[in-house]
Structure formats: structure tokens, C-alpha cells
Amino acid sequence: METDKGLLIVLSGPSGVGKGTVRKAVFSEPDISFEYSISATSRPMRPGEIDGVDYFFKTREQFEQMIQDGELLEYTEYVGNYYGTPVQYVKDTLSEGKDVFLEIEVEGAKQVREKFPDGLFIFLIPPSLSELENRIKTRGTESDELIKNRMLVAREELKMMNLYDYVIENDRVDHAVKKIKAIVIAEHCRRTRIEKRIKKLLGVD
Ligand SMILES: Nc1ncnc2c1ncn2[C@@H]1O[C@H](COP(=O)(O)OP(=O)(O)OP(=O)(O)O)[C@@H](O)[C@H]1O
């Protein structure tokens, strides 16, 4: 898949590490111009969540239809529910020259890497496994059984961090936000420098 003009930024990491919290903090910064890609999911809505804002909430049948119709850039079944990224929004937004920000789990990020090798892949890690469990428990959205399952998946997901361009410890949200912003700025500079070099060598404007 063509990367077009914008930068595709993928934030991933185990459940409960703080991806959603960090993403919301990134988007509340005044000088940010990323576009957030809202995912589709078949999981039930949590209290306070809004359809079309937090997720596009679908039945399993509707989600499977989206898969069949090729509407998803990537998808996975995670702890019993489907999650996926609507492809059209990502393509359209990148081709408008805007940066698109995905917040997705590890298997989906792997699929995106295959289609967008030029994307910027950032992996968020917790200070420790016990802190990770503590965060999922404190959030209070999952049953004990689901927390156990998410922790089992998390152990496997942490092994995948070597596939990412950057690894950031989410010790403090404001620190993680600063690091993400710095990485994106540096990546834009790097790409601009390379583009200029190529044009200079080829003698084109
Ligand atoms: N740096 C941090 N220090 C302490 N607590 C944090 C930090 N970042 C996030 N949290 C808390 O950890 C819990 C999990 O955060 P969040 O829901 O953002 O994680 P997530 O990675 O998006 O989870 P999931 O993948 O399950 O959606 C929340 O209660 C959040 O307030």
C-alpha cells in the first residue's frame, strides 16, 4: 500500500499500559495536527463511551461483513472481541498530507507494518508487570477473569517490542507525550532531509 504524503503513526503496547490515556493527552496538546483513526469493534460499549467517538461499535455479524467487504486495514480478535481499523479513512487522510494516529494492539500493528513499512511504530511499555496489572485493575472495566487473560496476552505482546521503531516507558503520561511529540518531529525532519537529498542527487525540484 502506498504511504502517500502523511505520516502513519502507530501507538501500540499491552492492554492497560496507558495507550488510550497517552493518546488522549497527545491530542489535547495545542500544537498537534494528527488525525485520530477511530477503530471498529464488536466489544460491548463501556459506560461513558460514545459510538463514533471512542469506537464504531458493531455486532459480530456487522464486523464480519466489514472484513468480507475489505473495509479494514487490519483487524484481530482480541480476548473474545473483534477490533479493526477502517481503511478508507486512513488512506484518504494520508493522501490529504495529514498524519494519521492509530492506537491498536500488537497483532494489528504487525499487519499495518506489512502494508505500511514506512509508518512510525511506537511501543509503550509499563514500568513493571505488577504496575501493568495494577493499572488494569484500577481502571475497573474488566472482570477478574478478563484481567487474567489480558495479563497473559500482555506477556506475549511485550516480547514483540523489538519489532518497533521506538520503545517508550509510560512512567508518567506527560513524559510519554513529550517523547512521542519529539519522535514525530524528528521523523518528519529525517524524511524531509532524505527527500531533499534524493531530489538534489537526481537534479529535480
Ligand atoms: N503513566 C501512568 N501512570 C499511572 N497510571 C496510568 C498511567 N497511564 C495510564 N494510567 C492508568 O492506567 C489505566 C489503563 O490506562 P488505559 O486505559 O489508557 O490503557 P490502554 O493501554 O489504553 O488499555 P487497553 O489496551 O486495555 O485499552 C487507566 O486507569 C489509566 O488512568
Ligand SMILES: Nc1nc2c(ncn2[C@@H]2O[C@H](COP(=O)(O)O)[C@@H](O)[C@H]2O)c(=O)[nH]1
Ligand atoms: N488491532 C487493533 N487493536 C485495536 C484497535 N482498536 C483498539 N485496539 C486495541 O484493542 C485492545 C483492547 O481495547 P479496549 O478498548 O477493549 O480496552 C487495546 O490494546 C486497544 O489498543 C484496532 O482497530 N485494531
